[in-house]
Amino acid sequence: MSAGLVTGAEAGTPPADSDRAATPVLDWVPCPDDNSPPGSECATARVPLSYRDPAGPQISLALTKRLATDPRHRIGTVFTNPGGPGGGGRIPPRLSPAMSARFDIVGFDPRGTHASTPVSCSDDPADDAKLLQVFPITEAQEAEAIRQVGEVTARCARHAGPLLGHMSTANVARDMDLLRRAVGDQQLTYVGTSYGTHVGEAYANLFPQRVRAMALDGVVQPQAVTTGRFPGQGNEPYMYRLAPYRGAQTALRTLLRECAAHPVCKFGEPGATEQSLLRKYEALLAKLRTGPVALTDPRGGTSQVTYQDLVTRVMGALRSGDAEGITSFLQEIHLAVQRPASRSTRADEPQRAYNAWYNAVNCADSDNPRDPKAVGRYARLAEKEAPGFASHWIYAGLPCASWPVSDPDRYTGPWNKPTANPVLLVADRLGDPATPYENAVSTSHLLGRARLLSVDAAGHAAAYDGRSKCVDDTLDSYLTGLKLPPEGTVCAPDHRPFEPN
Secondary structure, three states, X not given: OHHHHOOOOOOOOOOOOHHHOOOOOOOOEEOOOOOOOOOOEEEEEEEEOOXXXXXXXXXXXXXXXXXXXXXXXXXXXXXXXXXXXOOOOOOOOOOOHHHHHHEEEEEEOOOEOOOOOEOOOOOOHHHHHOOOOOOOOOHHHHHHHHHHHHHHHHHHHHHOOHHHHHXXXXXXXXXXXXXXXXHOOOOEEEEEEOHXXXXXXXXXXXXXXXXXXXXXXXXXXXXXXXXXXXOOHHHOOHHHHHOHHHHHHHHHHHHHHHHHHOOOOOOOOOOOOHHHHHHHXXXXXXXXXXXXXXXXXXXXXXXXXXXHHHHHHHHHHHHHOOHHHHHHHHHHHHHHOOOEOOOOOOOOOOOOOHHHHHHHHHHHHOOOOOOHHHHHHHHHHHHOOOOOHHHHHHXXXXXXXXXXXXXXXXXXXXXXXXXXXXXXXXXXOOOOOOOOHHHHHHHHHHXXXXXXXXXXXXXXXXXXXXXXXXXXXXXXXXXHHOOOOOOOOXXXXXXXXXXOO
16 A cells, blocks of 8 residues: 555656646635735645646645735745744745835645645544654653554555655645746745755755745754765664754753853852753753652642653743743742652643644655664663753654655755855754754755854744844845855844843
């Protein structure tokens, strides 16, 4: 069954190429009364299921467009992708006033997700949710996670249909090239965040002469996510190669250093240092590994916090930059560790197909071990340098060890094709808990023409999120006027943790 889903790999078939596919016709109409921005327009594009068979079966892509507010000085269209994979991209961001004036801003749900033709592993979204397990910390939990994930991936092979074998990022890039043609642009202008940077990297190497401007924020290292940067790494889990846990550990140290320097930080204490607060944090992890703790809320109710709860909540705060909130929470845990509670029952993962979409792309793109137990071995190896964070990230790739299909049209390099115009990368140099800064540095040297804009902050991505006027102004100058920042430019954030707004 799984072999039957891998279509288009027969000997003698032509390579995947968007040039042989028909340009989609976009009939823009006012968007329905949903989450679309007021005044925006919506359309549906029809694209090939397989670019090896451009005249064959088609799928739909859902698009939304914000019209340029200064149409007389309109430059063209900027396409966006907010990340994921599996994240909804149909509602485009506002970016900045300068960008909104000069460009139509278009977002689209990538193939297989959301309002585009979706892929799912089951008729019951609760099944898809099981693909993302609470990361295990015992042998029994690991065995149960492997069992549940294996059952879902087996069902996925029977249920998902042909689209599952065409979910690679390269096909998303090919789709975007058709959308570029559909809006009438000769070259692509693009803003991609997190996973969206990998979409940009694939496009830049599949269609290097069609790049007008490309801003990639929170950079995925393309070799690491696909085959590995060094020989033999294809047998490692892709999340081990990408090492987001290292970025998380760096971001945690930045947070604790800031906490030690500011008396208002509730997790701090007189004479605290980054190292002393790291020991305090690790003591909380050690305590929670023995069992959850109970917290009392202001109304007298109680809740229980497990080891996995704490790691997941810290990870979320490091991504969003919620320094004040997470350090207050850590102090609550610190004060509550003497009141152990019985293990709680964790709420079910929200019932949604997102976990199928996430794995359908990542597993199609990447080489992985085919032994699920190998995932745990690499997680435990990485735990030595990033306790908690390593398991959080590496076990997220567990489904790839039993994923039932591959995509013969994925792109694995080369990644150094010179583009018509340089690509601008943006990265937080004090710790990115999802896409480490080191990956952005490596990618800036790997791509054929690229420039790195560093941000003197921790967090995940920095473009057009209100954290740094320097970043936003630099991106405006690049995307509208093709002006690169000087090499080595570092932008400061407008506000640092624990400082008054």
